[in-house]
Amino acid sequence: MVRVAVAGAGTFGRNHLRVLRELEAAGLGVALAAAVEPDSARAAEAAAQYRIPVYASIDELLAARLELHAATVAVPTVEHHAVASALLDAGLDLLVEKPFAASLAEADDLIEKAEKRGRIVQPGHLEHFNPAVLAVEPRLRYPMFFEAHRLSVFTPRSLDVDVILDLMIHDLDIVLAFAASPVREVRAVGLPVVSPKVDIANVRVEFDSGCVANFTASRVSTERVRKLRFFEPHQYVSIDYARRDLLIVRMDGKISPELAAALAAGKLDAAALTGPAPGLSFVKPEVSPGEPLRLEMESFLDSVRTRRPPRVTARQGRAALELALEIQSTMAAHACRAGLADFFARCP
Ligand SMILES: NC(=O)c1ccc[n+]([C@@H]2O[C@H](COP(=O)([O-])OP(=O)(O)OC[C@H]3O[C@@H](n4cnc5c(N)ncnc54)[C@H](O)[C@@H]3O)[C@@H](O)[C@H]2O)c1
Structure with a gap:
Protein backbone atom coordinates (compact mmCIF):
# COMPACT_ATOMS: atom_id res chain seq x y z
CA MET A 1 0.00 0.00 0.00
CA VAL A 2 1.56 3.29 -1.12
CA ARG A 3 0.42 6.11 1.16
CA VAL A 4 0.38 9.42 -0.72
CA ALA A 5 -0.04 13.08 0.24
CA VAL A 6 -1.02 15.85 -2.19
CA ALA A 7 0.64 19.28 -1.87
CA GLY A 8 -1.62 21.99 -3.30
CA ALA A 9 -5.39 21.53 -3.52
CA GLY A 10 -5.94 24.18 -6.20
CA THR A 11 -7.31 23.77 -9.72
CA PHE A 12 -5.05 20.89 -10.71
CA GLY A 13 -4.31 19.49 -7.25
CA ARG A 14 -8.04 18.71 -6.99
CA ASN A 15 -7.56 16.38 -9.95
CA HIS A 16 -4.67 14.68 -8.14
CA LEU A 17 -6.91 14.19 -5.11
CA ARG A 18 -9.75 12.82 -7.24
CA VAL A 19 -7.58 10.39 -9.21
CA LEU A 20 -5.74 9.11 -6.13
CA ARG A 21 -9.05 8.50 -4.40
CA GLU A 22 -10.36 6.70 -7.51
CA LEU A 23 -7.28 4.46 -7.53
CA GLU A 24 -7.72 3.81 -3.82
CA ALA A 25 -11.40 2.95 -4.30
CA ALA A 26 -10.44 0.58 -7.15
CA GLY A 27 -8.19 -1.30 -4.70
CA LEU A 28 -5.01 -0.52 -6.63
CA GLY A 29 -2.72 -0.47 -3.60
CA VAL A 30 -2.71 3.25 -2.90
CA ALA A 31 -4.12 5.31 -0.04
CA LEU A 32 -4.80 9.05 -0.26
CA ALA A 33 -3.44 9.90 3.18
CA ALA A 34 -3.28 13.71 3.52
CA ALA A 35 -3.04 17.05 1.73
CA VAL A 36 -1.35 20.40 2.25
CA GLU A 37 -3.20 23.58 1.31
CA PRO A 38 -2.58 27.02 2.87
CA ASP A 39 -5.84 28.50 1.58
CA SER A 40 -8.28 27.75 4.39
CA ALA A 41 -11.42 27.52 2.21
CA ARG A 42 -9.76 25.10 -0.21
CA ALA A 43 -8.29 23.13 2.70
CA ALA A 44 -11.70 22.77 4.34
CA GLU A 45 -13.27 21.69 1.05
CA ALA A 46 -10.62 19.01 0.44
CA ALA A 47 -10.81 17.76 4.05
CA ALA A 48 -14.60 17.45 3.86
CA GLN A 49 -14.71 15.87 0.41
CA TYR A 50 -11.94 13.32 0.92
CA ARG A 51 -12.06 12.84 4.70
CA ILE A 52 -8.32 13.32 5.06
CA PRO A 53 -6.23 15.62 7.27
CA VAL A 54 -5.31 18.79 5.38
CA TYR A 55 -2.38 20.80 6.74
CA ALA A 56 -1.63 24.48 6.14
CA SER A 57 2.06 23.90 5.35
CA ILE A 58 4.59 21.20 4.47
CA ASP A 59 6.18 21.72 7.91
CA GLU A 60 2.87 20.91 9.58
CA LEU A 61 2.42 17.82 7.41
CA LEU A 62 5.89 16.55 8.31
CA ALA A 63 5.44 17.41 12.00
CA ALA A 64 2.34 15.18 12.05
CA ARG A 65 4.64 12.19 11.40
CA LEU A 66 2.10 10.30 9.30
CA GLU A 67 3.18 7.14 7.57
CA LEU A 68 3.81 8.40 4.01
CA HIS A 69 5.70 6.95 1.05
CA ALA A 70 5.07 9.45 -1.73
CA ALA A 71 3.62 12.86 -2.52
CA THR A 72 2.37 14.76 -5.52
CA VAL A 73 3.26 18.44 -5.91
CA ALA A 74 0.60 20.65 -7.51
CA VAL A 75 1.58 24.03 -6.07
CA PRO A 76 2.35 27.08 -8.24
CA THR A 77 5.51 26.56 -10.32
CA VAL A 78 7.50 29.15 -8.37
CA GLU A 79 6.92 27.03 -5.25
CA HIS A 80 7.82 23.65 -6.79
CA HIS A 81 11.43 23.67 -5.65
CA ALA A 82 10.80 24.65 -2.02
CA VAL A 83 7.97 22.16 -1.61
CA ALA A 84 9.62 19.28 -3.51
CA SER A 85 12.91 19.81 -1.67
CA ALA A 86 11.29 19.56 1.74
CA LEU A 87 9.40 16.42 0.73
CA LEU A 88 12.53 14.81 -0.71
CA ASP A 89 14.40 15.62 2.50
CA ALA A 90 11.63 13.80 4.32
CA GLY A 91 12.37 10.71 2.18
CA LEU A 92 9.29 10.73 -0.08
CA ASP A 93 9.04 9.78 -3.76
CA LEU A 94 7.52 12.59 -5.81
CA LEU A 95 5.35 13.37 -8.78
CA VAL A 96 6.05 17.06 -9.44
CA GLU A 97 3.68 18.92 -11.75
CA LYS A 98 5.06 20.49 -14.94
CA PRO A 99 7.07 22.63 -15.41
CA PHE A 100 9.45 20.65 -13.24
CA ALA A 101 10.90 23.79 -11.62
CA ALA A 102 11.15 27.51 -12.25
CA SER A 103 14.89 27.51 -13.09
CA LEU A 104 17.59 25.07 -14.18
CA ALA A 105 19.42 25.57 -10.88
CA GLU A 106 16.28 24.47 -9.03
CA ALA A 107 15.80 21.51 -11.38
CA ASP A 108 19.42 20.44 -10.92
CA ASP A 109 19.13 20.70 -7.16
CA LEU A 110 16.03 18.46 -7.14
CA ILE A 111 17.71 15.90 -9.41
CA GLU A 112 20.81 15.84 -7.21
CA LYS A 113 18.77 15.48 -4.03
CA ALA A 114 16.67 12.67 -5.51
CA GLU A 115 19.76 10.80 -6.73
CA LYS A 116 21.54 11.20 -3.41
CA ARG A 117 18.53 9.93 -1.48
CA GLY A 118 17.55 7.22 -3.99
CA ARG A 119 14.09 8.75 -4.47
CA ILE A 120 11.81 8.55 -7.52
CA VAL A 121 11.03 11.98 -8.97
CA GLN A 122 8.70 12.10 -11.94
CA PRO A 123 7.78 15.42 -13.60
CA GLY A 124 4.08 15.73 -14.42
CA HIS A 125 4.33 15.73 -18.21
CA LEU A 126 1.04 13.94 -18.56
CA GLU A 127 0.77 14.07 -22.38
CA LYS A 284 -6.90 5.25 -37.47
CA PRO A 285 -5.03 3.03 -35.02
CA GLU A 286 -6.90 1.65 -32.06
CA VAL A 287 -6.35 3.95 -29.09
CA SER A 288 -6.99 2.42 -25.66
CA PRO A 289 -9.29 4.61 -23.58
CA GLY A 290 -7.91 6.19 -20.42
CA GLU A 291 -7.49 9.48 -18.57
CA PRO A 292 -3.88 10.67 -18.98
CA LEU A 293 -3.63 11.81 -15.35
CA ARG A 294 -4.81 8.44 -14.08
CA LEU A 295 -2.37 6.59 -16.35
CA GLU A 296 0.40 8.95 -15.19
CA MET A 297 -0.39 8.32 -11.52
CA GLU A 298 -0.54 4.54 -12.08
CA SER A 299 2.84 4.67 -13.77
CA PHE A 300 4.30 6.79 -10.97
CA LEU A 301 2.96 4.40 -8.31
CA ASP A 302 4.40 1.47 -10.25
CA SER A 303 7.84 3.13 -10.11
CA VAL A 304 7.42 3.76 -6.39
CA ARG A 305 6.68 0.07 -5.82
CA THR A 306 9.20 -1.45 -8.20
CA ARG A 307 11.91 1.27 -7.87
CA ARG A 308 12.15 1.23 -11.67
CA PRO A 309 12.94 4.67 -13.17
CA PRO A 310 9.80 6.60 -14.00
CA ARG A 311 8.52 6.53 -17.57
CA VAL A 312 9.14 10.30 -17.68
CA THR A 313 12.38 11.12 -15.89
CA ALA A 314 13.39 14.24 -13.99
CA ARG A 315 16.04 14.80 -16.68
CA GLN A 316 13.31 14.93 -19.32
CA GLY A 317 11.53 17.51 -17.17
CA ARG A 318 14.78 19.46 -16.99
CA ALA A 319 15.29 19.24 -20.78
CA ALA A 320 11.81 20.61 -21.47
CA LEU A 321 12.46 23.41 -18.98
CA GLU A 322 15.83 24.19 -20.56
CA LEU A 323 14.23 24.57 -24.00
CA ALA A 324 11.39 26.66 -22.51
CA LEU A 325 13.89 29.01 -20.87
CA GLU A 326 15.87 29.34 -24.11
CA ILE A 327 12.62 30.22 -25.89
CA GLN A 328 11.90 32.87 -23.25
CA SER A 329 15.26 34.56 -23.75
CA THR A 330 14.92 34.37 -27.56
CA MET A 331 11.47 35.98 -27.25
CA ALA A 332 12.89 38.75 -25.05
CA ALA A 333 15.66 39.42 -27.59
CA HIS A 334 13.04 39.60 -30.34
CA ALA A 335 10.98 42.05 -28.27
CA CYS A 336 14.03 44.27 -27.89
CA ARG A 337 14.71 44.21 -31.63
CA ALA A 338 11.05 45.01 -32.30
CA GLY A 339 10.99 47.94 -29.88
CA LEU A 340 8.59 46.19 -27.51
CA ALA A 341 10.89 46.32 -24.50
CA ASP A 342 8.65 48.73 -22.60
CA PHE A 343 5.86 46.18 -22.67
CA PHE A 344 7.60 43.18 -21.21
CA ALA A 345 11.29 42.73 -21.86
CA ARG A 346 14.41 44.21 -20.38
CA CYS A 347 16.97 45.03 -23.05
CA PRO A 348 20.71 45.28 -22.59
N1 LIG B 1 -0.28 18.70 -16.04
C1 LIG B 1 -1.15 19.61 -16.42
O1 LIG B 1 -1.80 19.48 -17.45
C2 LIG B 1 -1.39 20.80 -15.54
C3 LIG B 1 -2.56 21.55 -15.68
C4 LIG B 1 -2.75 22.63 -14.83
C5 LIG B 1 -1.77 22.96 -13.91
N2 LIG B 1 -0.62 22.23 -13.84
C6 LIG B 1 0.42 22.58 -12.89
O2 LIG B 1 -0.04 22.36 -11.58
C7 LIG B 1 0.52 23.33 -10.70
C8 LIG B 1 -0.62 24.03 -9.97
O3 LIG B 1 -1.42 24.71 -10.90
P1 LIG B 1 -2.93 25.12 -10.56
O4 LIG B 1 -3.53 25.59 -11.83
O5 LIG B 1 -3.60 24.03 -9.79
O6 LIG B 1 -2.67 26.36 -9.58
P2 LIG B 1 -3.61 26.91 -8.44
O7 LIG B 1 -3.11 28.26 -8.09
O8 LIG B 1 -5.05 26.75 -8.82
O9 LIG B 1 -3.36 25.93 -7.22
C9 LIG B 1 -2.16 25.89 -6.50
C10 LIG B 1 -2.52 25.63 -5.04
O10 LIG B 1 -1.31 25.45 -4.31
C11 LIG B 1 -1.49 26.08 -3.04
N3 LIG B 1 -0.16 26.38 -2.49
C12 LIG B 1 0.61 27.47 -2.68
N4 LIG B 1 1.78 27.36 -2.00
C13 LIG B 1 1.73 26.15 -1.39
C14 LIG B 1 2.64 25.44 -0.55
N5 LIG B 1 3.82 25.96 -0.23
N6 LIG B 1 2.28 24.22 -0.09
C15 LIG B 1 1.07 23.69 -0.43
N7 LIG B 1 0.15 24.31 -1.21
C16 LIG B 1 0.50 25.52 -1.69
C17 LIG B 1 -2.31 27.31 -3.35
O11 LIG B 1 -2.98 27.82 -2.18
C18 LIG B 1 -3.28 26.79 -4.40
O12 LIG B 1 -4.49 26.31 -3.83
C19 LIG B 1 1.36 24.26 -11.57
O13 LIG B 1 2.70 23.86 -11.55
C20 LIG B 1 0.80 24.05 -12.96
O14 LIG B 1 1.75 24.30 -13.97
C21 LIG B 1 -0.44 21.16 -14.62
Missing part, protein backbone atom coordinates in the same frame (compact mmCIF):
# COMPACT_ATOMS: atom_id res chain seq x y z
CA HIS A 128 3.23 11.15 -22.39
CA PHE A 129 0.32 9.18 -20.98
CA ASN A 130 -2.24 10.50 -23.43
CA PRO A 131 -3.58 7.33 -25.11
CA ALA A 132 -2.99 8.91 -28.55
CA VAL A 133 0.69 9.47 -27.72
CA LEU A 134 1.03 5.95 -26.31
CA ALA A 135 -0.48 4.60 -29.55
CA VAL A 136 1.83 6.60 -31.83
CA GLU A 137 5.11 5.81 -30.07
CA PRO A 138 5.61 2.32 -31.51
CA ARG A 139 4.77 3.69 -34.99
CA LEU A 140 7.29 6.56 -34.96
CA ARG A 141 9.61 6.47 -37.96
CA TYR A 142 11.65 9.55 -38.73
CA PRO A 143 9.72 12.74 -37.92
CA MET A 144 11.16 15.72 -39.75
CA PHE A 145 8.55 18.43 -39.37
CA PHE A 146 6.23 19.11 -36.41
CA GLU A 147 3.36 21.56 -36.12
CA ALA A 148 2.01 21.96 -32.56
CA HIS A 149 -1.03 24.02 -31.58
CA ARG A 150 -2.14 24.44 -28.00
CA LEU A 151 -4.75 27.14 -27.56
CA SER A 152 -6.87 27.94 -24.52
CA VAL A 153 -9.54 30.43 -23.58
CA PHE A 154 -8.22 32.88 -20.97
CA THR A 155 -8.73 31.95 -17.33
CA PRO A 156 -6.94 33.73 -14.49
CA ARG A 157 -4.82 30.72 -13.51
CA SER A 158 -1.12 29.80 -13.74
CA LEU A 159 -0.34 33.50 -14.17
CA ASP A 160 2.83 33.07 -12.10
CA VAL A 161 4.34 31.81 -15.39
CA ASP A 162 4.01 32.73 -19.08
CA VAL A 163 2.31 30.68 -21.79
CA ILE A 164 5.58 28.85 -22.57
CA LEU A 165 5.83 27.34 -19.08
CA ASP A 166 2.06 27.07 -18.71
CA LEU A 167 1.04 25.40 -22.00
CA MET A 168 3.77 25.11 -24.63
CA ILE A 169 6.00 23.04 -22.34
CA HIS A 170 3.70 20.04 -22.89
CA ASP A 171 4.49 20.09 -26.62
CA LEU A 172 8.17 20.91 -26.10
CA ASP A 173 8.48 17.82 -23.96
CA ILE A 174 6.73 15.51 -26.44
CA VAL A 175 8.59 16.89 -29.49
CA LEU A 176 11.94 16.60 -27.67
CA ALA A 177 11.17 12.93 -27.06
CA PHE A 178 9.95 12.27 -30.63
CA ALA A 179 12.69 14.26 -32.41
CA ALA A 180 15.42 12.63 -30.25
CA SER A 181 18.06 15.13 -31.35
CA PRO A 182 19.79 18.10 -29.69
CA VAL A 183 18.34 21.57 -30.31
CA ARG A 184 20.38 23.61 -32.82
CA GLU A 185 18.45 26.85 -33.15
CA VAL A 186 15.46 28.60 -31.61
CA ARG A 187 13.44 31.49 -33.06
CA ALA A 188 10.55 32.92 -31.11
CA VAL A 189 8.04 35.71 -30.85
CA GLY A 190 5.69 36.22 -27.93
CA LEU A 191 3.43 38.92 -26.59
CA PRO A 192 1.61 39.72 -23.39
CA VAL A 193 -2.06 40.29 -24.20
CA VAL A 194 -4.15 40.03 -21.04
CA SER A 195 -1.64 39.21 -18.31
CA PRO A 196 1.70 40.98 -17.72
CA LYS A 197 3.50 37.87 -19.05
CA VAL A 198 3.63 36.41 -22.57
CA ASP A 199 0.16 35.01 -23.34
CA ILE A 200 0.66 34.06 -27.00
CA ALA A 201 3.78 32.75 -28.68
CA ASN A 202 5.05 31.23 -31.88
CA VAL A 203 8.33 29.32 -31.87
CA ARG A 204 10.46 27.56 -34.46
CA VAL A 205 12.99 25.01 -33.24
CA GLU A 206 15.53 23.33 -35.49
CA PHE A 207 17.27 20.18 -34.30
CA ASP A 208 20.75 18.89 -35.19
CA SER A 209 19.07 16.14 -37.22
CA GLY A 210 17.55 18.82 -39.48
CA CYS A 211 14.09 18.21 -38.04
CA VAL A 212 12.08 21.43 -37.61
CA ALA A 213 9.23 22.07 -35.17
CA ASN A 214 6.76 24.95 -35.11
CA PHE A 215 4.91 25.59 -31.88
CA THR A 216 1.99 27.95 -31.31
CA ALA A 217 0.60 28.38 -27.82
CA SER A 218 -2.02 30.83 -26.62
CA ARG A 219 -4.01 31.27 -23.46
CA VAL A 220 -6.07 34.10 -24.96
CA SER A 221 -7.80 32.18 -27.70
CA THR A 222 -11.51 31.93 -28.46
CA GLU A 223 -11.27 28.15 -28.78
CA ARG A 224 -9.53 25.22 -27.15
CA VAL A 225 -7.15 23.31 -29.41
CA ARG A 226 -4.64 20.60 -28.49
CA LYS A 227 -3.03 19.26 -31.66
CA LEU A 228 0.29 17.89 -32.78
CA ARG A 229 0.84 17.03 -36.42
CA PHE A 230 4.04 15.71 -37.86
CA PHE A 231 5.44 14.63 -41.17
CA GLU A 232 7.79 11.77 -41.84
CA PRO A 233 8.97 10.58 -45.24
CA HIS A 234 5.76 9.36 -46.92
CA GLN A 235 3.75 9.58 -43.72
CA TYR A 236 1.67 12.21 -41.96
CA VAL A 237 0.52 11.80 -38.34
CA SER A 238 -2.12 13.90 -36.63
CA ILE A 239 -2.64 13.67 -32.86
CA ASP A 240 -5.58 15.32 -31.18
CA TYR A 241 -4.66 15.32 -27.48
CA ALA A 242 -8.10 16.56 -26.44
CA ARG A 243 -10.03 13.90 -28.38
CA ARG A 244 -7.24 11.41 -27.57
CA ASP A 245 -7.20 10.15 -31.12
CA LEU A 246 -4.75 9.61 -33.86
CA LEU A 247 -4.76 9.58 -37.65
CA ILE A 248 -1.95 8.30 -39.84
CA VAL A 249 -1.91 9.06 -43.55
CA ARG A 250 0.52 7.00 -45.59
CA MET A 251 1.54 7.89 -49.09
CA ASP A 252 1.72 4.56 -50.85
CA GLY A 253 1.87 5.79 -54.43
CA LYS A 254 1.39 8.91 -56.49
CA ILE A 255 -1.01 11.47 -55.09
CA SER A 256 -2.88 14.26 -56.78
CA PRO A 257 -1.51 17.83 -56.49
CA GLU A 258 -4.73 18.84 -54.64
CA LEU A 259 -4.19 16.23 -51.95
CA ALA A 260 -0.52 17.10 -51.67
CA ALA A 261 -1.47 20.76 -51.07
CA ALA A 262 -4.06 19.81 -48.43
CA LEU A 263 -1.52 17.63 -46.64
CA ALA A 264 1.17 20.30 -46.74
CA ALA A 265 -1.30 22.79 -45.24
CA GLY A 266 -2.06 20.27 -42.47
CA LYS A 267 -5.74 20.46 -43.40
CA LEU A 268 -6.47 16.76 -43.30
CA ASP A 269 -7.84 15.50 -40.07
CA ALA A 270 -9.99 12.57 -39.09
CA ALA A 271 -13.22 14.55 -39.05
CA ALA A 272 -12.65 15.98 -42.53
CA LEU A 273 -11.96 12.64 -44.17
CA THR A 274 -14.68 10.82 -45.99
CA GLY A 275 -12.69 7.95 -47.46
CA PRO A 276 -9.36 6.89 -48.85
CA ALA A 277 -7.93 8.84 -51.77
CA PRO A 278 -5.79 7.42 -54.57
CA GLY A 279 -2.22 6.93 -53.42
CA LEU A 280 -3.04 7.43 -49.78
CA SER A 281 -4.04 5.07 -47.03
CA PHE A 282 -5.71 6.38 -43.91
CA VAL A 283 -5.09 4.49 -40.70
